[in-house]
Amino acid sequence: MIKLRKDKVAYIQIGIHILKRISSGDLLKDEPIGTIRSLSKDYVVTTKTIQKAVDYLESKKAIDRKQSLGIFVSVSMAEANEILREHALALTREYIKDLESIGYQDQATNLIKGVKNND
Amino acid sequence: MIKINNLTKKFTGVKGIFDVNLQLEKGNIYGLLGPNASGKSTLIKSIVGVYLPTKGTIEVDNESKRDIRKTKISYMPDMLDFPNTKLIDIVNLHNNLLEDFSKVRLDQLLAQFNIDLSLKFKTLSKGQKMAFRLSLALAREVDYYILDEPLSGIDPVIRKMIITEIITSIDTTDKVLIISSHELNEIDLLIDYAILIKNGGVEGVYDIDEIRSETNLFDWYVDKFGSTV
Numbered sequence: 001m002i003k004l005r006k007d008k009v010a011y012i013q014i015g016i017h018i019l020k021r022i023s024s025g026d027l028l029k030d031e032p033i034g035t036i037r038s039l040s041k042d043y044v045v046t047t048k049t050i051q052k053a054v055d056y057l058e059s060k061k062a063i064d065r066k067q068s069l070g071i072f073v074s075v076s077m078a079e080a081n082e083i084l085r086e087h088a089l090a091l092t093r094e095y096i097k098d099l100e101s102i103g104y105q106d107q108a109t110n111l112i113k114g115v116k117n118n119d
Numbered sequence: 120m121i122k123i124n125n126l127t128k129k130f131t132g133v134k135g136i137f138d139v140n141l142q143l144e145k146g147n148i149y150g151l152l153g154p155n156a157s158g159k160s161t162l163i164k165s166i167v168g169v170y171l172p173t174k175g176t177i178e179v180d181n182e183s184k185r186d187i188r189k190t191k192i193s194y195m196p197d198m199l200d201f202p203n204t205k206l207i208d209i210v211n212l213h214n215n216l217l218e219d220f221s222k223v224r225l226d227q228l229l230a231q232f233n234i235d236l237s238l239k240f241k242t243l244s245k246g247q248k249m250a251f252r253l254s255l256a257l258a259r260e261v262d263y264y265i266l267d268e269p270l271s272g273i274d275p276v277i278r279k280m281i282i283t284e285i286i287t288s289i290d291t292t293d294k295v296l297i298i299s300s301h302e303l304n305e306i307d308l309l310i311d312y313a314i315l316i317k318n319g320g321v322e323g324v325y326d327i328d329e330i331r332s333e334t335n336l337f338d339w340y341v342d343k344f345g346s347t348v
Contacts, residue, residue, distance in 0.1 A: 006307055006335040009328045041287045046148050048291075048311045052328070 001043050011052035014043055016087060018053070019062060022073055022080035029077075032070045033063065039071075120144050121166065121263065121295060126175035128165050136161045136319045139175070143295050145262065149324075150306050151299035153316030154344060159299045160197060162316065163267050166297075167194040179263060190219075195256035197267040197299075201240040206251065210236060213255055225258035228288055232280065246277035253281055257288050263295045270302040278302065282309050307336040315343065 002017050004010050021027045034042065039050045054071060057063045060083050064074040075083070096108050104111070121143040129135045136158040143149055151159050164170045166177055168185040176183045179191045201209050214220050229236065232250040234243070243251060253269050269285070270278045282305060285296070297314075300306045307327065313336065315322040322343070330339045 004308060006304070006337075007331065009331050010308060011328065036292065037290050040291075044283055044286050045308050046286070046291060046311050048146060048148070049308075 004043075004045070010045055010049050011056055014039075014045065014049070014053040015056040015060075016084070018057060019060075019080050019084050019087075022062065022075060023077050023084055025077055027073050029073050029075060031073050033073060035070050120178075120180065122176075122178040122181075123166070124176045124178075126162075126165060126177060127173045128161050128170055129173045134158065134161075134319055135173070136165070136316075139321055141314070141321060141324070143297065145293045145295055146291070147311045148291055148296040148298065148309060150310035150313045150327075151297055151316060152301075152303070152313050152340060153322075157316045158319040159316050160267060161319075163194075163265055163297070163299060167192050167265055169196075191261055192263040192265055193219075193256045193259035193261045194264075195252055195266045195269060197271070199252055204240050205236075206234070206238050206240060207236040209240065209255070213258070217259060219260045221258050221260050224260070224288065225254055228254035228257060228284060231284055232277075246273040249273050250277060250281060250284075253284070257284065262293070263297075264289070265297045267299050268301075269298060270300050270305060278305055282306075285309060303337040303340050304335075307331070313340075317344070 002013070004013050018027070018033060022029075027033055033039070036047050036050050036054065039053070040047045043050065054063065054065065058065065062073070062075045062080060062083055064072045066072060092108075099105075099108055099111070121141070123139055123141040123143075126139040127135065127137050129137075134156060139162060151163070153159050161170065165172055166188070168188045171185070177188065179188050182188070182191070210222070210225060213225075214222050229251070232247065232254065234247055234251055234254075240248065240251070249269065249272075253266065256264060256266060266285070269281055273281075285298070286309065289296075298306065298309065310327055313325045313327060313330065315325065327336070330336055333339070334342075
């Protein structure tokens with residue numbers, strides 16, 4: 001379903017992938033996203049990893065777990081987008097911190113532009 | 120739960136395992152990792168009852184009797200050969216001997232691996248032999264599965280299929296799976312915890328997410344064992 005990176009925690013990658021599916025309209029609000037077991041098969045990861053991904057999405061209030069019925073989307077496309085944006089901001093803050101730690105203050109924007117232009 | 124208390128297995132002149140303590144809880148898949156001859160297979164054979172411990176106990180659901188362990192655990196040994204035998208005869212034997220054997224699940228697994236039951240075991244490729252032995256183990260409906268080196272010595276495509284079948288054929292939500300392997304780049308998504316075996320003892324039990332939040336399993340392992348391999 002997605003190629004998971006080996007040097008990153010799997011459950012967050014899966015959680016983000018599900019959020020992307022919601023924000024793109026592939027999964028709609030109040031729609032079921034499957035069960036722990038079915039998601040484990042879909043992503044070919046352990047049920048424990050899926051449980052953690054579901055916990056993560058629940059902590060972001062993006063899904064609802066309904067006893068015996070399964071797991072349902074509880075946010076709109078726009079709300080899912082907002083959660084993704086927060087995640088992107090957190091990644092950016094990490095990135096800026098990393099840059100600052102090697103002496104590059106306030107240069108993130110220029111560095112990104114430079115890399116993009118070279119590509 | 121599998122509870123191992125002060126387990127020691129000594130052999131004359133050969134390395135064994137010494138004073139192993141482990142608690143393996145349902146809902147988790149454990150990778151048993153460690154260098155060759157570190158004691159992984161000895162530990163596995165002791166848990167499933169092939170070896171009698173020199174000292175210590177092994178409890179499965181609070182039962183320590185060896186016969187009970189054998190019925191509760193489905194075990195895929197690292198080597199198993201069926202000379203000149205037809206697959207269908209091996210399957211029928213399992214079906215007749217094991218109450219928990221699911222012929223339906225076996226047929227599903229063999230269909231995935233494209234293995235025809237009318238064949239003889241010796242005519243299968245190395246990868247097919249592994250897939251067949253794995254299917255026999257996964258076709259049992261039990262709470263505990265121990266797979267000794269299910270990815271060893273076979274080509275990448277079948278390794279990938281085997282990983283997929285382990286995940287998809289059984290619901291591990293309330294089961295314990297123990298898988299020994301050296302294929303760290305492939306096993307990393309298949310396990311929740313890494314049990315490191317070193318010099319006949321448990322060096323530690325590590326949450327795979329703690330490893331992956333720092334690095335990947337392969338680099339982590341080489342770091343851990345770099346000086347001893």
